[in-house]
Amino acid sequence: MFLKREIGRKVLVVIKKLSVMLDGKKILITGGTGSLGQALTKRLLKSDVDTIRILSRNESKQVEMNSELDDKRLRFFLGDIRDKERLIKSMEDVDVVFHTAALKHVPIIEYNPFEAIKTNVVGSQNVIDAALVHNVEKVVCIGTDKAVSPLNTYGATKLLMEKLFVSANNYLNIDRYRTQFLAVRYGNVFGSSGSVIPKFLEQIKNNKKITITDENMTRFSITMEEALDFILDCTINGKASEIYVPKLKGYSISLIKDAFQKLFGDIEAETIGIRPGEKLHEVLINQEEIRYCWDLDNKLMISNANLKDEDIINTHNSKIKRSTQTDAYTSENTERLSVSEIQERIKQFEKDQIV
Numbered sequence: 001m002f003l004k005r006e007i008g009r010k011v012l013v014v015i016k017k018l019s020v021m022l023d024g025k026k027i028l029i030t031g032g033t034g035s036l037g038q039a040l041t042k043r044l045l046k047s048d049v050d051t052i053r054i055l056s057r058n059e060s061k062q063v064e065m066n067s068e069l070d071d072k073r074l075r076f077f078l079g080d081i082r083d084k085e086r087l088i089k090s091m092e093d094v095d096v097v098f099h100t101a102a103l104k105h106v107p108i109i110e111y112n113p114f115e116a117i118k119t120n121v122v123g124s125q126n127v128i129d130a131a132l133v134h135n136v137e138k139v140v141c142i143g144t145d146k147a148v149s150p151l152n153t154y155g156a157t158k159l160l161m162e163k164l165f166v167s168a169n170n171y172l173n174i175d176r177y178r179t180q181f182l183a184v185r186y187g188n189v190f191g192s193s194g195s196v197i198p199k200f201l202e203q204i205k206n207n208k209k210i211t212i213t214d215e216n217m218t219r220f221s222i223t224m225e226e227a228l229d230f231i232l233d234c235t236i237n238g239k240a241s242e243i244y245v246p247k248l249k250g251y252s253i254s255l256i257k258d259a260f261q262k263l264f265g266d267i268e269a270e271t272i273g274i275r276p277g278e279k280l281h282e283v284l285i286n287q288e289e290i291r292y293c294w295d296l297d298n299k300l301m302i303s304n305a306n307l308k309d310e311d312i313i314n315t316h317n318s319k320i321k322r323s324t325q326t327d328a329y330t331s332e333n334t335e336r337l338s339v340s341e342i343q344e345r346i347k348q349f350e351k352d353q354i355v
Contacts, residue, residue, distance in 0.1 A: 021236045023048040025137075028094045030081050030127060031101030033061035035193065036142065036227070040098060043228050045071055055079050055090050056101070081123035087130035094134060096235065099127050099141040102161075106146075106154050106277055113153040120157035121164070128168045128181065136179050140235050141165045143185035143243070145220070145282045148289075152277035162243060166304055169240040180240035184231055186248070187220040187282045187331070191349040196253065200260055201350070209268040215254040217274070218281045218331040222248055223345070230299065239315050241304035244296075245284045250331035251342055259342035285329035293323040300329065 027044060029037050032054030041052055055077045056062060062076045079086035081101045091097065102120050103109055109116040124141065131139045143162050146155035161183075168181040191197040200210045222230070226246070234244045261267055274280065285293055285302065294301040294312065300323060303312050313320060327333060337345075 024050050025095040026051050026093055027096050028053045028091055029098045030055050032056050033058045033065055037100050039224050051075055053077055081126055082118050084126040087126050088133050091130045091134045095137045097136055097139040106152050109154045116153055116157045121160045124161040124164050131179055135177055138180045141183045143183050145187040145284050148283045149286045166241050182238045183243045184234050185243055185245050186222050189227055190221050190223050190345055196256055197349055204264055209270040211272045212253055212269050213274045217253045218250050220248040220250050220282050220331045221337055243302040245300045247298055249337045250334045251337045259339050281330045281332040283328055283330045287328045290325055293325055294320050295323045296320045
């Protein structure tokens with residue numbers, strides 16, 4: 001069941017099952033001082049969770065986060081997912097793990113690929129191993145569109161993270177372990193740090209030309225609230241060995257430019273070209289994965305290739321069906337946001353920054 005609530009001009013989905021699933025539970029968020037980790041923490045604090053453990057390397061952000069939220073259910077653990085012993089200690093008595101920690105800046109990772117492997121790949125394996133030590137109930141890793149047919153080292157490491165999580169369930173004795181590993185995958189959050197929205201706003205504020213990579217470039221659109229709804233929905237309803245992808249609308253850079261011009265008047269633009277390792281269109285499910293794609297309400301699911309169709313259908317109580325999608329699921333071929341919808345999202349982003 002879903003409960004709807006009004007926030008500003010937008011209707012967001014609040015998962016009513018959240019309290020049933022997480023009441024009294026102990027939660028661990030790796031990389032919990034990052035933008036997603038903090039947003040997820042704030043959402044979870046609205047439920048009756050027992051405790052939320054924040055594991056991260058950033059001492060300063062932990063102090064700031066603790067001061068801002070001021071909730072006795074928060075616990076702050078300094079540590080790195082590269083350190084398996086620290087992870088094992090951090091997961092003691094934990095019920096649910098959200099694995100958000102990663103090195104994410106593409107140019108830096110291209111220059112330091114070995115460090116990304118240690119964090120994004122070996123660190124993810126450490127999360128899996130630590131979860132099994134304590135028989136954690138559910139472990140959800142946060143993926144990215146860049147893991148699909150990756151063009152850069154960051155995407156390659158996140159693809160390996162997904163593979164580790166999906167395959168981790170293959171070797172578990174279900175009579176001994178209750179642990180379920182699953183993955184969620186989506187693109188950049190609308191208005192996230194480094195994306196076109198805050199960049200264009202900053203450039204306009206400083207009376208500069210907006211810098212456009214390619215007007216034909218497209219991206220999926222998901223807000224932070226929508227991302228949180230999706231992650232928690234998958235946590236509650238998701239099954240082991242599966243990768244979940246939200247059904248999203250998209251936009252082109254030319255539509256973003258049109259929306260800004262309607263909001264701020266005539267603005268100058270400069271085309272700078274696509275950066276190395278950057279894709280013209282986001283891909284959330286590639287052509288090869290389509291054969292394993294299932295339709296499940298407001299999301300798509302990529303099944304473990306080792307599972308039979310009848311087992312998947314039975315696991316989901318017949319509420320799932322084979323996807324009719326025949327082509328790769330990309331931001332180019334999905335439904336587009338209108339200019340007016342983009343304008344509203346930009347306005348909401350500005351309001352959120354003021355708050």
